[in-house]
Amino acid sequence: MESTAVSHIRTTFKALAAADDGGIGVTRSFYSILFAKYPGMREIFPAVMEMQADRLLDAIAYIVENLDDMDKVQSFLVQLGRDHRRYGITEDHFIAVGGTLIATLERFAGTELWTEEVDLAWREAIALIAAVMLGEINASDAPGVWTGTVVEHKQVLQDVAIVRLQLDQPMSYGAGQYVGVSVPSRPRMWRYLSPAIPANDAGQIEFHIRRVAGGWVSPAMVRGVTPGERWNLSAPLGSLGVDRTTGRDQLMIASGTGIAPLRAQIMEMAMRGNNPRVHLFVGGTYPCDLYDLETLWQLARTNPWLTVIPVSEETVNPWWHTDPAPVTPPGMSERLTGKLGEVVAEFGAWEDRDIQIVGSPSTVQTIKYRLQAKGTPMDNVRHDPLF
Template sequence: MDPLTTSLVKSSFKSIGATPGGENAFAQSFYAILFAARPEIRQYFPAAMDLQRDRLMRAVGYVVERLDSPETVLPLLAQLGRDHRKYDISDDHYEAVGEALVTALAGLAGPELWTDETERAWRSAVELIVTTMTDAAHGEPGPPTWVGTVLNHRRVLDDLAIVRLQLDQPMPYAPGQYVSVQIHSRPKMWRYFSFATPPNSDRIVEFHVRRVSGGWVSPAIIGETAVGDTWLLGAPLGGVGVWQNPERSQLMIAEGTGIAPLRAQLMNMPRLDGNPPTHLFYGGTYPYDHYDLDVLWALSRTSPWLTVVPVAENRDNPWWFPGISTVPAGMHERVTGQIGRVVAEYADWADHDIQVVGAPSMIRTTKYRLMAAGIDSRDIHHDPLY
């Protein structure tokens, strides 16, 4: 896309988002227009649309912001196209989505902002998005979905479970990626979980699932999942870990179940030829949030290139927690504090490839502190949608 087209798309989207309730109004308008024009499309979505609307805005915002960086945005669009095959949608559905997107934007922008030139720019952007997604979907030889059978369900905390499944066929994914999951008791409610293990010949995958307050899917996974249950999985997504330069030192920062995609990479690294020095900071509110620390200690004992530093905002577990979390002799003691601050003050991380995985607020805070400490933002990587 030419610079003028890109500039018009960015400026108009930013103007709409800056209005009171702009982003939420856009998402609501888009889906209302889409479902009115093509009622049959509604069947692909859950009854509760809050998460869907949030994800739409993150995706559109990310694409718009990076339209002038095709090397960044086109791979993401291709992944989304392959993932959307799970819905069994057709090319004309994509066209309807594009038309609804333009109509919603025009309605919110108003005649002063939405000129003929702006509409042409947006139609060019929509054509790029639709073409990239459909081409990737048509060119993918693999299945639209995989079936995973639950082999083990281990509730490691009251609000957290580790689930292992065996896939019905091999799935090519990179350590660090994630996948959409649908469980039998929550149809049409796809949720995204990171692989906690690298690909293996047994087709066994592992997910770490923490209960979301008010959520529909995670409480069912934690409290109701049984051995033998089957899940549907979509195509792999995400680029965390994919850009690693084997010659640069690695800094990995995770909080809670954000450890899963970093753990998958660490488990895969011994298979590679040589490994750079790698520091992993594993954060949580309390020490018990370091539920996977034993596995990470075991990795560090056999991997001299790996240093594991657990960080907790509170030194001790709450009084009601029954377990005692200890650090093995010879290992680094836990550091107390907010993980972004701890990492930024711990060392000079210049010339490191940095990955940050966790809640959006944690990612923003950590990225800000690292940049304030002089780190180039281009060296700090996180997934834009998960």
């Protein structure tokens, strides 16, 4: 897009966000207009719309922020289009959404701000978004939704469960990617989860799920699941994975259930004969939060290129956790105490490593800050989008 059009879009978006509680009112108004004019589209969306409105606003903000880097925008839109296969989206849906978004923006901007040039700039941007997303939706014969049966549900902590499913047909995903998951008790409400094992021809898949306080979906996944349930999964997304073209060794940093996509990568690497060195830091608040440590130690004992360093902020478990802590096997790193980012940074800048960080948005940002302060090149650091 031309710089003038980009400037018009950014100025409009900034003004609307500043005048309307960060833009939340715009997105909520957008959905009200959309459902009133196209009532058939309501069934695509979840019953509770607060999270959906936030996601729309975050997506628009990301696109607006990066309009002068079209490679970055296109990559994001390709992922977004792939994710929207699960809804059965067609060109008619894009026409309805695009027209409604223009009408909503114009209503909130007013005649003084919404000039002909601004209108043309937004229409160009929306046409670009629709073209890339629709192209990705139509580019693949892969299913929009996979279905699977829960075969095991294991409660490993009060707020963490491991769930294993048998898919009706295998899903091809890269170790490190994530998928949207919907459970029968929360129809049309999706939670993104990373498989904890590599893809396989048998259609087996495993998720590590933490209950999010105030969440709509995760409590049902952690506490309300029984074997035999039927789950829906969307197309795999994300770009995490071991980049072998760089020739660099790996630093992997996981907080809590963020271990899942990194463990899947390590398991996949264990099937190969030649691998770079991997230092894996896995952290939690309490020692018990390192629930998958024994599995990681087993991987390290049989793969000399892997070093696992456990980290916890507290030295002892909370009173309500009565299971004994795992005994550190000979040759394995003892658990360190401290905040994960600070501990990793104490080892140095890791400037010769490719670095992956997985955890909550706040945790990822904190670890990045600690590494940057130590002198770590941020070009070497990767993580999934933080919204």
